[in-house]
Structure formats: structure tokens, C-alpha cells
Amino acid sequence: MPPWLSLMLESLPSLLWACLLFTIPLTLLSFALGLGVGFVAALVRLFAPAPLALIVHFYVWVFRGTPLLVQLFLIFYGLPSVGIVLDAFPAAVIGFTLNVGAYSSEIIRAVLSSVPKGQWEAAYSIGMTWSQAMRRTILPQAGRIAVPPLSNTFISLVKDTSLAAAITVPELFRAGQRIVATTYEPLILYVEVALIYLVVSSVLSGLQGRLEKRLSRYGGYLEAAS
């Protein structure tokens, strides 16, 4: 067995462990919470009175307009100066959640408003309340359109969690860095780390395709007759 391969095999368990214990939970947790934040932010921007919508607009503007790495540093290294001390993992979850929230709110806002106004009226005409119409009529249709763009956000997030290494979260990339520090084999180890990210994103892309297919079973949008 060539030495590069045995090094890869030897380091694989600790890399996978870091992936399983930190990268994946960090991704899932931040994405789920981020979607929640994004949904609420989208609703506020679409339906709430102007001052509230303006606050949310400001939040989206800040988090989309600044680097994720800077956001993480501010939360983990900056906040202690005002008395807020967070562990690395929760700090990362907060950072990624707010970031995903900002991006996904724009996606959710767009897909919600892409459902024709006539669908709201049809729901109201059979007696639904606003929340029934939202839940039963608008969300199922918006959800379908949202799958491709939200999947992009999700797959980007998997890769972006490597930034958490910079605030000491022992996730996949940081585990790789540690092994490099003792073996002095950056090429082999970083190729291996890259391959693991590649496998994870490919699996997710595959799941996205299956989800899209499942959701598209009812055929195209009804053409709005003139």
C-alpha cells in the first residue's frame, strides 16, 4: 500500500468522526433554525407594518452584505467585550443561523409572492382564514418552487461550516488541520478533507433531485388564462 493511501486510511476515522459530531449537526441545526428565521423575516417583510419590515430589511442587508467569517469572529471574539461569552459551537450555530436566515428570507419572500393572488382569493372564497390559506394553499405551492434555491443554500452551508474552524469548532476541516500539524502532509490531508465534503454535497444534491421529482408530480403551474 502506498504511504499516501495508508495515511488517508489512518486519518479517515477521526475526520469522519469530526464530520459526524460537528459538521453535520452544525449544518442541520443552523439550516433548520435559519429557515425558521427566514420564514418569519419573509412574513414580516410581506405582511407586517412598515417599521417592522424596515427592521427586517436592515437585518437582511447587514448579513448579506458582510463576510460570514467576519460575522463569526464578531459573535465569538467580539461579543465577550460586551459581556456575552459563548462557547464555540453555539456561537457558530448563531452565526450560521442568522446568515441562512438572511439569505433564505429573500428566497421565501420571492416564492411566496410568486403564488398567484387568485389562489389566495380561491382559498378565501371557500371560507378559509388567512392562516388556513397560507398553510393549505400557498405554502404547498411555494414550497415546491423553493426547493432548488433552498437546496443551494443548504449545500453552500455544508461547505461554509468549514469557516467554524476559525473560531475553534473541531469540525471536519479543523480536524484535518490538526492532523496536518503532526504529519506535515497538507496535500494528502486536504485532498481527503475535500473529498469528504464532495461526497456529502453530492449525496445532498441527489436528495434534492428526488425531492423535486416528488413535488413536481402534479404537473406544471396552471396557466393563468387571460
Add this chain to the structure above:
Amino acid sequence: MIALEEIDKSFDDLHVLKGTSLTVREGGVTALIGPSGSGKSTLLRCVNLLEIPQSGRVRIDDAMIAFTPGGKVDRKAVLALRRKTGMVFQNFQLFPHLTALENVMEGLLTVLRWDRGRARQRAEDLLEKVGMSEKADAWPSSLSGGQQQRVAIARALAPSPKVLLCDEPTSALDPELAVEVVEVLAQLAREGTTMLMATHDLRLAASIASEVVFLDGGVVVESGPATQLFGAPQRNRTKQFVSTLTAQERPPA
């Protein structure tokens, strides 16, 4: 009793309805006719409050809401009134993510909270009534316009509304497909379904309406039994408008 009283409705600077009143006779079909922009669709949409008038009163049986300019709108009252109505739209507006059968069941399940079996039975009966039983499991996107509109009629009838509101029900259909929808509406009319229908299709109005209201510029110009309004209109404006119907009927020279 279904009545609109002194309805005023503006969109920004556009004053669409100017103190318009209307009574719908129960068990009959009332057609709202008039040129484009006369306010007939808006008036129709004031009955189920998809449009909230600035002022006036909307009454269905014992439920009445009075609107005043700048006054607060009681959402619960709006919902209660709206649930006494069903509506058919020009563009059908079926729910594309539900099958034909599920479209008809939706209001029964979500709004009336019927159990699935009972809702399914009612929906199947209604689809049979509109001749769509065979397409119960089809997605709306696979149906023709006429078929979609027939499912939409079944959906609107599902909760047994006091009045069926039809907003240009045949206008998005080519004449051949319009016929099947007209047949269904005529059948409902014969059964005594109370209907209020906004249409610029005078043939549709003449064939199934018992009462006709002619609207122009947001005011009622003339109203009365269909035979009188089409046969012997009193007002010049009505004569002029109705003459387009006779012009249509005259065979080409």
C-alpha cells in the same frame, strides 16, 4: 335574502361603485351585465367581501355588515358572511397541488372540519353532478378549461352556500368549451340554486338568468325580469347595450 345597499367602492382615484344597491332573488339567477369597467365584477366581489367597500351594507339572511369610511372591519363577521357564499372565478383558480376530488373536499375538510369519508362522499356526488366523476383523481393541469371550471363549480357548491357567485364563468373559455359550463350552470338554475353572475356574455345571461341588472359607470341603469330587460328595455342606454345581443343573433348577410 341577499342584498347590497348603497355600496361605495374606490380603488385609489378610481370611483368604481357609486352608491350601488342590489337585491338577489332567492332560488333564481340574477345576471349582472354591463360594459367593461362598469363595476359588475367589483360589485360581485363585494358580496363575499373579496373587496371591502368603503361604505354601504352587505346582507345575507340574518348576517349584516355595515361599512363606514375609515371604520374598522370585523374580520370574524367578514368570514361568517363569506362562508354563506361560494365563488366561481373567470380563471377557475383550482388548487394545482390537489386532485379534482381533493379540490372539492378542501373546504369541507379545512373549513367545516368534516371527516374524510363524509367529505369524500359529498365531493364525489358533486363531481358526478358536474359530469366530472371520471376525472376525480386527475390533476387540474391535465384538465381542459371547461373541465377545470366544472370542478371549480363543484368546489364552490361543496359547503352548500346560500348564493353561488360567478365572475365571468365562461369568458376564459372558447365557445365550444363554454357550452359544457353553461349546461352545468343551467342545470343548477333549474334546480333552484341562487346565483349571482357577472358576465358580458349576453347569450349566457339571456339563456339562464331570471333577473337581469344592467350596470354602467358604477350605477344600476335598469333592472328587472330577463324577458323584460332583453325584450323591452326602458332606458336608451340599455337598448343600446342589449342591441349588441340581437346583432350577434342575426345571421351574417
